[in-house]
Every structure is written in structure tokens, then in C-alpha cells.
Amino acid sequence: MSSIKAAMQTTPTESPDSSPGVAPAAVTAQAVTASPIESPPTESTVAESTAAESTAAQSTAAEAASSAGLRPARTVGDKLAVLADAAKYDASCASSGLKRGGKKGALGHSDGVGICHSYTPDGRCVSLFKVLLTNYCIYDCQFCVNRASSDTRRARFRPQEIVNLFIDFYRRNYVEGLFLSSGIVQSPDYTMEQLIDVARRLRLDHNFNGYIHLKAVPGASRELIELAGRWADRLSANIELPTQQDLDQLAPEKQLQTIETTMGQIHEKRQQARYERRQSRRAPRFAPAGQSTQMVVGATDTNDAKILSTAAQLFGDYGLKRIYYSAFSPIPFGDARLPSQPPPLVREHRLYQADWLMRFYGFRADELVDDRRPWLDLDLDPKTIWALENRDFFPVDVNRASRAALLRVPGIGVRSAKRLLAVRRWHRLTTADLRKIGIVFKRALPFIVTADRNPEVFTLDAFDLRVRLMGGGRQLNLFEANAPASGRGFPMPEPVPDPTLEPISRPRPATPAAPATVGLSDRSSITGEL
Ligand code: SF4
Numbered sequence: 001m002s003s004i005k006a007a008m009q010t011t012p013t014e015s016p017d018s019s020p021g022v023a024p025a026a027v028t029a030q031a032v033t034a035s036p037i038e039s040p041p042t043e044s045t046v047a048e049s050t051a052a053e054s055t056a057a058q059s060t061a062a063e064a065a066s067s068a069g070l071r072p073a074r075t076v077g078d079k080l081a082v083l084a085d086a087a088k089y090d091a092s093c094a095s096s097g098l099k100r101g102g103k104k105g106a107l108g109h110s111d112g113v114g115i116c117h118s119y120t121p122d123g124r125c126v127s128l129f130k131v132l133l134t135n136y137c138i139y140d141c142q143f144c145v146n147r148a149s150s151d152t153r154r155a156r157f158r159p160q161e162i163v164n165l166f167i168d169f170y171r172r173n174y175v176e177g178l179f180l181s182s183g184i185v186q187s188p189d190y191t192m193e194q195l196i197d198v199a200r201r202l203r204l205d206h207n208f209n210g211y212i213h214l215k216a217v218p219g220a221s222r223e224l225i226e227l228a229g230r231w232a233d234r235l236s237a238n239i240e241l242p243t244q245q246d247l248d249q250l251a252p253e254k255q256l257q258t259i260e261t262t263m264g265q266i267h268e269k270r271q272q273a274r275y276e277r278r279q280s281r282r283a284p285r286f287a288p289a290g291q292s293t294q295m296v297v298g299a300t301d302t303n304d305a306k307i308l309s310t311a312a313q314l315f316g317d318y319g320l321k322r323i324y325y326s327a328f329s330p331i332p333f334g335d336a337r338l339p340s341q342p343p344p345l346v347r348e349h350r351l352y353q354a355d356w357l358m359r360f361y362g363f364r365a366d367e368l369v370d371d372r373r374p375w376l377d378l379d380l381d382p383k384t385i386w387a388l389e390n391r392d393f394f395p396v397d398v399n400r401a402s403r404a405a406l407l408r409v410p411g412i413g414v415r416s417a418k419r420l421l422a423v424r425r426w427h428r429l430t431t432a433d434l435r436k437i438g439i440v441f442k443r444a445l446p447f448i449v450t451a452d453r454n455p456e457v458f459t460l461d462a463f464d465l466r467v468r469l470m471g472g473g474r475q476l477n478l479f480e481a482n483a484p485a486s487g488r489g490f491p492m493p494e495p496v497p498d499p500t501l502e503p504i505s506r507p508r509p510a511t512p513a514a515p516a517t518v519g520l521s522d523r524s525s526i527t528g529e530l
Contacts, residue, residue: 073155080165082155086135086146087181128213129166129175133157133194137183141240141251142335143299143328146183150331156185159197167206177211178202184217192220192228199231216266216291218259225265229273229287234321236292237262242310246300249337263318266291270319290321297351298328298343303374308354308365315359325351350376357383360414361407379470384410387447388466394447395457398429410469411444443469 073079134156135146145152157165162180169175180198184191195214202208214232216225229235237259241247244256266287273286293314295307311323327348330340354376357363361383368382369375377385387394387410396405398420406417416439423429423437428451435441445456446465459465 071153073153076157076161076165079155079157079161080131082153083132083135083157084130086152087130087132087179127175128177128179128211129169130179131157131162131165131181133159133162133180133182133191133198134185135183136185138186139184139251139253141254142338143240143250143296143331145331151333159194159201162198163201163206166202167208170208170210177213179213181215182217188217188219189221189224192217192224196224196227196231199228203231211289213289216262218254218262220262222265225262226269226286229266229269230284232287234289234292235266235287236294237266238294239310239314240294240296241300242295242302242307246302250299250335260314260318263291263293263314263320267318291318292320292322292324294324294326296328297325297348299338303369304347304351304354304376305365305369305371305374307351308358308369311355312358312365323355325355344378346378347376350378350382354382362404380466381410383408384443384469388469391460394460395449396447397449398434399424399451409444409447411440411442411447413439 073082132146134154135152136154136156137144137146137148140148144150166175166178178198180195182191182195185194195217199212199214202212211234212232213234213236214228216228216235216237218237220228225235239256239259240251240254247254247256269286270290273283276283277285295311297307307325314320314323325348327343327345328339329342330338354363354365354368357368358365363383363386367386376382380388387408393405393408396409398406403417403421406412406420407414412420416437419437420429420434420439423433427433429437430452431441431445431450431454432452434444434448434450442456445454446459446469447457448454449457459468462468
């Protein structure tokens with residue numbers, strides 16, 4: 001397949017418009033940057049561009065696909081079927097956190113609660129018009145179904161086709177925003193230009209004022225990244241894998257440094273735009289919903305400790321709004337180095353929980369996982385595991401503890417901690433009050449003291465507290481049906497007995513008879529309270 005990639009960079013020849021290729025001379029980064037942004041390309045320009053976007057590689061790829069019985073999609077309906085399906089592997093599509101109010105004469109808005117989402121059973125967002133510009137790609141990332149060597153069916157939209165489809169869907173109330181990603185055709189700059197072209201047409205030609213999320217192609221020029229942030233609400237440069245070693249193994253064309261450079265450019269420009277808007281409200285906004293990234297989990301044997309330390313570094317260095325952890329999905333005829341089984345989706349869930357703890361609960365990555373315990377526990381959430389390993393921190397008095405201490409208690413989330421702090425100013429909290437406040441009651445009880453008697457606190461040092469918190473067995477998870485009992489796609493080391501789980505020999509009142517079970521509800525999964 002290296003021959004295909006090499007051929008893709010050769011001189012264009014005539015080919016169908018649905019194929020990728022070399023950018024016409026008229027549509028270079030310099031041309032886009034230099035041309036007035038208020039003058040989008042005309043239809044004739046697009047037609048010329050499209051006619052010129054063919055390469056010898058397209059013929060090669062088309063022949064290969066054709067010989068495999070997979071002809072490139074030609075009609076808009078076919079392209080939509082191929083490219084909407086290909087986009088489902090990109091998880092970074094949430095749009096929360098954005099306020100873009102309605103404007104007179106403008107189409108759409110995204111205010112207050114942001115865009116309404118619906119989710120597929122595996123948790124992915126479907127309410128945005130989520131699609132790829134093309135699934136042709138010159139890169140050969142082994143974990144990706146769109147890699148150059150894949151014999152998947154290919155398709156490519158023209159920018160205007162995406163615009164027409166989106167506006168059509170929007171007017172029918174099918175979708176409220178756009179999530180547009182793409183395989184890399186010809187070069188990062190060329191691909192970025194095409195993505196920008198869609199956003200620019202929506203904003204200028206259709207006065208669209210709703211949510212747009214664009215993929216920021218790592219390695220694209222700074223000028224193009226700045227243009228993208230002008231039209232899009234959110235940008236995402238995908239890191240794909242957590243370490244350079246992983247990239248070398250499965251995506252050798254990608255460099256962590258290049259990806260981080262793009263993230264850094266977005267971050268810098270966002271800071272600059274924020275400063276300028278403080279000086280003048282008329283200053284243009286830049287990617288107001290921030291930037292995000294996606295990490296594929298389980299394609300290599302990199303452990304959760306490394307994943308979370310990379311995540312912490314990205315949050316700190318580039319001010320990311322979100323990192324999306326996407327469990328690796330085995331692909332047909334994939335590379336032999338890839339695991340044949342997907343990691344349990346509960347691992348993805350635990351990574352999200354740990355990520356949440358780092359961003360909103362004041363935990364450091366090394367408090368949740370470290371070299372001694374490099375994998376997140378699949379049976380209990382990371383906050384409960386931390387509490388079990390740090391029992392000397394408890395019990396916490398809910399009537400006196402600081403907010404930071406309350407947030408360390410399993411079952412007390414950010415919202416319930418806020419309510420606790422508000423109520424205790426005029427009332428001493430009892431266990432009955434905690435139920436009303438909405439903490440995950442049974443999980444919190446062994447770790448807190450209240451104004452009245454809380455017998456559960458006597459189980460804090462019990463040998464079997466972990467089992468009790470698991471409800472006598474395994475904690476239920478959202479993905480129980482598909483998740484193997486253990487393993488993360490790769491063989492896992494045997495668990496090492498943990499001395500910190502031994503009981504603490506502190507003088508305590510005699511432990512009363514244990515309740516029959518201290519089962520956990522799945523409430524935290526629903527409310528987001530950990
Ligand atoms: S660059 Fe993106 S689309 Fe192309 S093979 Fe890699 S992950 Fe897939």
C-alpha cells in the first residue's frame with residue numbers, strides 16, 4: 001500500500017469527482033489565506049477544483065477497491081451511507097459548554113444547554129450531522145478502518161454537497177449542528193482547506209449560527225488553523241494514541257510533536273482571542289467551545305497510568321475541554337499486532353470517570369493509578385478505589401469538612417457537595433438529610449460521620465468493605481452485556497495483593513453486625529456523581 005500513498009502524491013489525472021487527490025494550484029493554503037474570506041469560492045471554482053482533484057493513486061485505489069467489489073460511492077445517498085458510517089469511530093463530538101445565542105436573520109442557535117444530543121447504545125452522539133468529508137486517506141494507521149491499505153468502500157463529498165445536505169437536514173429538524181471530520185487527502189493543508197470551506201459556506205452563504213465542530217488536521221499550517229477556529233465552535237486535533245511509541249508501532253506517519261504543535265496553535269490563538277475580546281466585544285471569537293481530542297484505548301498494551309498521565313499533560317499544556325477515550329474496535333483483516341478482541345467498554349467508562357475526577361474533583365492522575373497499580377479497577381469506580389486505599393483519610397464529617405474533603409467521599413459529587421455546603425450553614429446534617437440532598441447514599445455511608453448515628457461508618461476498616469461496596473459481587477456497569485469479566489484486550493498481569501487494603505488497626509467501637517448487603521445503585525452512572 002505504500003505504492004498507493006506514493007502514487008497519491010503524483011500529478012493529477014482525470015478521474016471521477018468522488019475521488020481524492022492533489023489540490024489544484026488555485027486552492028493552496030496561500031490562496032485560501034490570501035483571498036478575502038468574505039468571498040467564498042464560486043461554484044465554477046469548485047467544479048474546476050474537483051475536476052483537478054484526481055491522481056494516479058485514485059485510479060490505483062479505485063482499481064484495488066473495484067477488484068475487491070467495492071466501487072467508490074458516486075451518488076450523494078451512497079456517499080452519505082459510506083461517510084456517515086465511517087464517522088461513527090470518531091467519538092469526539094459532544095458540544096456541551098457552548099453559548100451561541102439566536103440572532104435576528106440567522107439560521108439556528110446553540111444556547112444555554114447547548115445542542116440536544118441523543119446517544120446510541122454505546123454512548124456515541126448522533127444528534128449532530130456527523131460525517132466525514134472523505135474516507136480516503138494517505139496515512140495507514142493500523143487501528144483505523146479508513147487507512148490507505150484498507151479495502152473499505154470509499155467516498156468523498158464536495159464541500160457544497162455537505163453544505164446542501166446539512167441545511168436540508170437542519171430545516172427538517174433532523175440535526176442541530178455539524179461534526180465534520182475527514183481522512184487526509186493529498187496533504188494536511190489541502191484537507192484542512194476543504195473542511196474550512198464547508199464551515200465558511202455555512203456561516204457566510206447560509207448565515208448558519210449553530211454549532212460546528214471541525215477536525216483540526218495535525219500538521220496543517222497555522223494560518224489554516226486560525227481560519228478554522230474563526231468559523232468553527234470547536235476544533236479537535238486527534239492524538240489517537242497516548243505515546244509516540246504507540247504511534248511508531250501503529251501509525252508511523254504520525255508524530256506526537258506535530259499533533260501537539262497543532263494543539264498549541266489552537267490554545268495560543270484561543271488565549272489571544274479571549275484577550276482581544278476583553279478589550280473589545282467586537283473582536284472575533286476563536287473556537288469558543290474550545291478544543292478536544294480523541295485517544296484510542298486498547299489498541300496497544302499501554303496501561304491506564306500512562307494514558308491518564310498523557311491526558312493530564314494535555315489538559316495542563318493545551319487547555320483541552322475534553323478528551324474522548326474510544327475503545328478500540330477490531331477491524332476486518334487488521335494488522336496482526338492489533339488485539340483480536342476489543343477492550344471491555346467498562347475500561348473506557350473507568351477512564352472517563354478518572355478523567356472527570358482529575359478535572360472536577362481535584363485528583364491527580366498519580367493518585368488514581370501509578371506504577372504500582374497501573375490499571376484502573378474494572379469492578380469499582382476509581383474514586384471508591386482511592387477511598388479504599390486511603391482509609392486513614394476517613395471518616396469525613398459532613399458538617400465540618402472542606403469542599404475538597406467532601407469531594408473525596410465516594411458518592412458525593414460536585415453538585416451534592418455544593419448542596420451540602422449550602423444546607424449545613426443553617427442545619428446540622430443527618431443521614432436522612434443526605435438522602436434528600438441526593439448523594440449516592442449507600443456508597444458514602446461507610447466514609448462519613450453525620451450529626452446523628454451512622455452505624456455504617458463502623459465498616460470502614462472491615463476486611464470485606466470492597467466486596468460490600470460491590471454489592472456482594474461485581475459492581476454493575478453500563479456495558480455488562482458485552483464486557484468480558486477481565487482483561488483489556490491485551491493479557492493482563494495477575495493482580496498483586498495490595499497491603500493498603502489491610503484493615504487499619506485503629507481503636508474503634510466494636511463493629512456491629514454487617515447489614516445483609518450494601519448494594520450500589522447505578523445512580524452515579526446516570527447523574528455523573530462519583
Ligand atoms: S489519518 Fe485518520 S483517517 Fe487516516 S488512517 Fe489515520 S486515523 Fe484513519
